[in-house]
Every structure is written in C-alpha cells, then in structure tokens.
Amino acid sequence: MASDVLLAADGHWPRLLTELAGLSPEQLQDRHQPCPACGGTDRYRWDRDDGPGGWYCNQCGGRERSGGGGSGMDLLLRVTGWDFATAARHLEAHLRLEQPKPLRAALPPSCRSAASGAPCLLGWPAGFCCPHAAPLAKSGAGIPSGVAR
Numbered sequence: 001m002a003s004d005v006l007l008a009a010d011g012h013w014p015r016l017l018t019e020l021a022g023l024s025p026e027q028l029q030d031r032h033q034p035c036p037a038c039g040g041t042d043r044y045r046w047d048r049d050d051g052p053g054g055w056y057c058n059q060c061g062g063r064e065r066s067g068g069g070g071s072g073m074d075l076l077l078r079v080t081g082w083d084f085a086t087a088a089r090h091l092e093a094h095l096r097l098e099q100p101k102p103l104r105a106a107l108p109p110s111c112r113s114a115a116s117g118a119p120c121l122l123g124w125p126a127g128f129c130c131p132h133a134a135p136l137a138k139s140g141a142g143i144p145s146g147v148a149r
C-alpha cells in the first residue's frame with residue numbers, strides 16, 4: 001500500500017532523498033540555493049526534516065508547479081522523474097532492507113522445518129518447540145511476543 005510506504009518513510013526523508021535521489025546534504029539545508037529539480041540560483045530551500053519532509057521552490061514547487069512547497073515524496077518524484085507507483089516500489093524495497101530480520105529466520109534450519117511441519121508435543125508455537133524453546137525460556141526471553149499461537 002502506498003500510504004504504508006509514506007508512513008514508513010515518515011521522518012526519514014533527508015536520508016531517503018540522499019540515497020534514492022542522490023541529493024547532497026547541502027541540498028537538504030534550510031537555506032536558499034539552486035533547486036535540485038529545476039535549477040536557478042536561490043529559488044529553493046529544504047525546510048523540514050521530520051514527518052513527511054518539506055521543501056520550497058518558487059519556480060517548480062507546489063501542486064501547480066508554479067511555485068510553492070511540497071513534501072519529501074513530491075521532491076523525490078520531481079528529481080527522479082518516477083511516477084508515484086515506481087517511487088513507492090523503490091521506497092518499499094529501500095526501507096525493507098533496514099528492518100530487523102524476523103526472529104524465525106534466525107532459528108536453526110531444523111527448527112524452521114518443524115515450524116512448517118508437525119505440531120509441538122509440549123504445545124509451544126510452531127518454530128519455538130522442543131530443544132530450541134527450552135534455552136529461550138531459561139534465558140528469561142520466553143516466547144517472543146507477536147508469535148502466532
């Protein structure tokens with residue numbers, strides 16, 4: 001969902017624009033300078049790092065592209081020339097890289113095969129049964145929350 005992507009990107013726009021659109025840190029400063037999208041000398045400034053990000057260009061900014069402000073997503077679209085769906089795909093792929101790996105993926109292969117197969121005799125959820133569950137329980141970690149029972 002595109003709205004999920006925007007939610008996930010919230011607060012990360014300076015970094016995302018650097019990494020996906022190739023903007024320099026200077027172009028993400030709140031001072032007048034050439035616009036990354038349409039050039040000029042001092043028509044543009046970045047003005048919001050948090051939330052959806054924000055910038056202003058009195059040449060190409062705004063909904064009508066005749067001067068005004070926009071979000072980080074607006075600037076990404078304008079600088080890269082991507083349409084919204086393409087940008088959303090790039091963001092999704094980019095943001096996913098940084099999420100921690102699911103706990104189950106860190107379990108030994110034998111346990112993962114158990115997760116897809118027979119139910120645990122002790123009633124542990126799939127993926128946390130038998131030899132692998134015991135050390136988890138002993139260490140006080142217990143069954144990680146969020147694991148479907």
Ligand SMILES: [Zn+2]
Pocket residue numbers: 035036037038039043044057058059060061
């Ligand atoms: Zn511009």
